[in-house]
Every structure is written in C-alpha cells, then in structure tokens.
Amino acid sequence: MERQTRQRKAIRGALHQAGRPLSPTEIHALSRTRSRGLGMATVYRSIRLMVESGELVAVELPGEPPRYEAAGKHHHHHFHCRSCRRVYEVEGCPDDIDSLVPTGFSLEDHEVVLYGRCAACRR
Amino acid sequence: MERQTRQRKAIRGALHQAGRPLSPTEIHALSRTRSRGLGMATVYRSIRLMVESGELVAVELPGEPPRYEAAGKHHHHHFHCRSCRRVYEVEGCPDDIDSLVPTGFSLEDHEVVLYGRCAACRR
DNA sequence: GTCGTTGCAAAGCGTTTGCAGCCTA
DNA sequence: TAGGCTGCAAACGCTTTGCAACGAC
Numbered sequence: 001m002e003r004q005t006r007q008r009k010a011i012r013g014a015l016h017q018a019g020r021p022l023s024p025t026e027i028h029a030l031s032r033t034r035s036r037g038l039g040m041a042t043v044y045r046s047i048r049l050m051v052e053s054g055e056l057v058a059v060e061l062p063g064e065p066p067r068y069e070a071a072g073k074h075h076h077h078h079f080h081c082r083s084c085r086r087v088y089e090v091e092g093c094p095d096d097i098d099s100l101v102p103t104g105f106s107l108e109d110h111e112v113v114l115y116g117r118c119a120a121c122r123r
Numbered sequence: 124m125e126r127q128t129r130q131r132k133a134i135r136g137a138l139h140q141a142g143r144p145l146s147p148t149e150i151h152a153l154s155r156t157r158s159r160g161l162g163m164a165t166v167y168r169s170i171r172l173m174v175e176s177g178e179l180v181a182v183e184l185p186g187e188p189p190r191y192e193a194a195g196k197h198h199h200h201h202f203h204c205r206s207c208r209r210v211y212e213v214e215g216c217p218d219d220i221d222s223l224v225p226t227g228f229s230l231e232d233h234e235v236v237l238y239g240r241c242a243a244c245r246r
Numbered sequence: 247g248t249c250g251t252t253g254c255a256a257a258g259c260g261t262t263t264g265c266a267g268c269c270t271a
Numbered sequence: 272t273a274g275g276c277t278g279c280a281a282a283c284g285c286t287t288t289g290c291a292a293c294g295a296c
Binding site: 058060061062077092097100105109110111115 | 183184185186204214218220225227228231236237238245
C-alpha cells in the first residue's frame with residue numbers, strides 16, 4: 001500500500017499546479033521547492049509507482065522525453081506545436097484506421113500525433 | 124565529401140536488405156556480418172552523416188529508440204509489434220485527419236503509429 | 247601523401263538499483 | 272514497532288567524443 005509522504009505530496013502538487021504534462025526533470029525542479037532535498041531517484045520511483053497504480057499516465061511523443069499527467073482522461077490524441085513546443089489534446093479519432101493494418105497483423109491500439117502551429121503561435 | 128568505405132557500404136547494404144526501419148543496434152548487428160570488426164561508434168557516426176546528407180530519415184516512435192530507413196519513400200506510417208518490437212511500414216493514410224485539427228490551428232504534418240502483433244508473432 | 251574515417255576506450259547523460267537510515271501508519 | 276520510503280552514490284544502457292592508426296582518393 002502507498003504511504004502519504006511529504007515527497008509524494010510535493011510531486012502531486014507540482015503536477016496539479018502545472019496543469020500540463022511534465023518531464024521527470026521538470027517534476028523534480030518544481031517539487032524541490034515544496035520538499036527540500038528531494039532526490040531524483042525518489043521522483044523516478046514515485047512516477048513509476050503512480051503510473052503502475054493508474055494515478056498517472058505517460059505522454060510519450062516521438063523524439064521527446066516522456067512526460068506525465070493525471071490519468072482518467074478520455075481517449076484522445078495530441079497536437080504538437082512546432083513553434084512553442086506545447087502539446088495540446090485533440091478530440092476525435094480517424095475512423096478508417098483499421099484499413100491500414102497489413103494482412104495477418106492484429107491491431108490493438110494506435111497513436112496519432114499532429115504537427116503544425118497552434119492558434120496562439122499563428123497570430 | 125563522403126568517402127566510400129567498406130563500413131558504409133555494409134551499413135547501406137543492411138538497411139537495404141532489411142526493408143524496414145532499423146535501430147542503431149540492429150544496424151550494427153546486421154552490418155557486422157558484412158564488415159568484421161565494425162564498431163558501434165562508426166555506426167552512430169555514419170547514421171548521423173547519412174541523416175544530415177538526406178540519405179536516411181529517422182523514424183521516431185513514442186517511447187522507443189529512434190530507427191532509420193532510406194529516405195525518398197512515399198508517404199507512409201508504421202506498425203509497431205508489441206511482441207517482437209519490430210517496426211513495419213504501413214501503406215495508406217487515414218483520409219479524415221484534417222477533421223481532427225482544432226479551430227485556428229494549422230496542420231503541417233502528422234504521424235500515425237499502429238500497435239499490435241505482426242503476422243510472424245501471431246502464429 | 248592528405249585528411250577523412252575507423253576502432254577502442256573513456257566520457258556523458260538520463261534512468262535504475264543497492265543500501266543504511268528514516269518516518270508513516 | 273514494522274516495513275515501506277528516502278537520499279546518496281554506484282551501476283546501467285545507450286550515445287558521443289578523444290585519439291592514434293588506417294585507408295580512400
């Protein structure tokens with residue numbers, strides 16, 4: 001069972017306050033102000049436990065370090081702005097994904113990443 | 124100007140024969156049979172040069188080490204086998220990608236990754 | 247002969263693990 | 272008090288770099 005330690009409260013607090021997916025390094029930097037002396041190993045161990053328990057989900061984009069966010073969101077994809085590097089959630093899903101699967105292969109899951117410029121950066 | 128060495132011929136040969144994106148480790152293993160004593164550093168250096176010269180393109184999948192394939196292919200996506208971890212090329216492309224883009228955003232590119240089991244692993 | 251290229255080993259870098267002491271329940 | 276949790280440092284796996292020898296042109 002998981003214990004409610006000062007360090008884990010700091011990590012949860014940082015993730016909640018940021019409101020966007022954070023990398024382990026970002027989590028460490030932000031949590032450090034809430035729990036002095038917090039070690040990197042603890043950050044990694046906490047992330048791993050929270051992902052395994054379903055509290056967090058990993059957001060992995062091609063060529064990017066993994067980020068983590070609160071779990072429980074609906075099926076969605078991501079839009080990666082090439083200007084500000086921010087990641088946005090995208091509603092919906094292509095409905096003809098199945099037609100791409102080669103003969104003999106079985107499809108279990110899929111990921112779609114859109115690249116371009118977000119509304120804020122287009123101005 | 125690039126020189127035509129035994130090692131680079133081996134790497135090109137391995138990539139061509141495989142016909143699918145290869146990781147640096149895979150390239151090393153396959154090229155070693157063509158050029159005894161080939162070092163890992165040479166593989167990385169060659170890959171870097173070939174990508175910079177436009178001969179190869181990187182295939183970066185979420186949470187995976189980068190793989191490389193010959194450049195100049197027509198538009199395609201990838202299938203990632205969860206059993207053998209190999210990556211295959213997939214023909215075609217969802218035709219309603221545009222409908223996912225949020226209002227005000229401009230779409231420049233996209234990536235689709237399919238996950239499941241390949242024909243070889245299903246047997 | 248030049249100088250780009252190679253193999254080896256060492257160095258980086260981000261992540262994981264071993265361990266003794268700490269602290270939550 | 273028990274045993275999960277933590278910080279530190281060492282270990283790891285993958286990639287890059289330094290360097291002297293090698294070899295394509």
